[in-house]
Amino acid sequence: MAEKSIYDYRVEPHEVDFTLKMTIPDLISTVLNTAGRDALGKGFGVEDLLAGNHSWVLSRMAVEVDRRPEQHEAYRVTTWISEYGRLLSTRNFEILDGDSRPLGRAVTEWAMIDMTSRRAVDLSWVGDSHRDALVDEPSPMAKPVKIRNVIPSEKMIHRVAYSDIDFNRHVNTMRYIDLMFDMLPVELPTCEDPMRFDLHFMKECRYGQTLTVGCEHLDRGARYEISADGEYVALRGAIAWK
């Protein structure tokens, strides 16, 4: 059994909004980059998997933010893998301030795909060969929820461009999250209240496609459905402040 990994960060000036606190998308970005950093360091990062024509793909994520850290504030992200299912592995995160008080937490579920077929592969062998990477501690929050039946009250069109895509020519997760936050009244992402964010991927989007971001506004948040070229639903998301 392994131990949780610990990564130390500091809020950079380009990560804050006009409240001088870190934006939630930038905090989520740090969480996702920490996942990549930890996997790379342990020998099963995207770079290692590519040798076998495989890659990690984020399937679902849930994030809770209790307090957004301030500009220049030091904070810490701990991460650990708690489980390898047949199709999904579960990576957890705690976000802590300089006095180890919680700022938030996250649970992510990752599929391993075959790069040619782009279909998920059976993770049973990973569970066996990477068993010593597991940490015997449960997820710090309820797992990502499956989001259904979004009824958009507003729609935005976005054509996928160079700045949206990752090393794989697919839209990167952070751009989807920015598009979702951009449809909220600015009072919500800049408020001080605790919040929860869920994301649930179905299919990838590629360079040159046209996205429709459907937003169902709720009292203190929104639910989203993003579709590509009017042909398929790519992902759904939900944001809610307390």
Place this chain on the structure above:
Amino acid sequence: MAEKSIYDYRVEPHEVDFTLKMTIPDLISTVLNTAGRDALGKGFGVEDLLAGNHSWVLSRMAVEVDRRPEQHEAYRVTTWISEYGRLLSTRNFEILDGDSRPLGRAVTEWAMIDMTSRRAVDLSWVGDSHRDALVDEPSPMAKPVKIRNVIPSEKMIHRVAYSDIDFNRHVNTMRYIDLMFDMLPVELPTCEDPMRFDLHFMKECRYGQTLTVGCEHLDRGARYEISADGEYVALRGAIAWK
């Protein structure tokens, strides 16, 4: 007289495109963040200036990129201030690889503004009080050019949203640069050839405004004019590959 400051970086996986080399916008982002880091460390960062109701505002920049570094590659940014004019201070950069071979270089010109009037203040007193921060070495490339008479052959509309704005509720420089690169055929930003980028600000844009990004496509690049609400020209830019 001071010495050049040196900052070491490594290309992060989220900074590369599908060529697995760092994107030019991400490299420019590192250059600008290095400016902020160096000013902060020397006691004249945006945070220090705010105490006197002042702030630094980027007026013009020029960047040359000879080679884009690869994913995980270590690189170094050196920076120094060579000059305080009456209205603009000049900050320079060299971008070097692990063997100190040049990857590129940049020159930036900054105005100090009064936060209430948002007008430039006379920098003569800064030149006197910060004379020991000057480095006696000229800029490593020709200064940013003034761009005129852009005749757009394509226009894109962008409404300024939460993810576009900085701590000051103005559109951040990086988002303008992304908008410009996104209008190019994808073969250009992903090619291997040396390039030069110029940016020339006239007026700020704010949350909620609608930008028109006018692009005049050229053989190996483009010239841009971005205007706000159809009322004023906010900035012009030019990108050219050899």
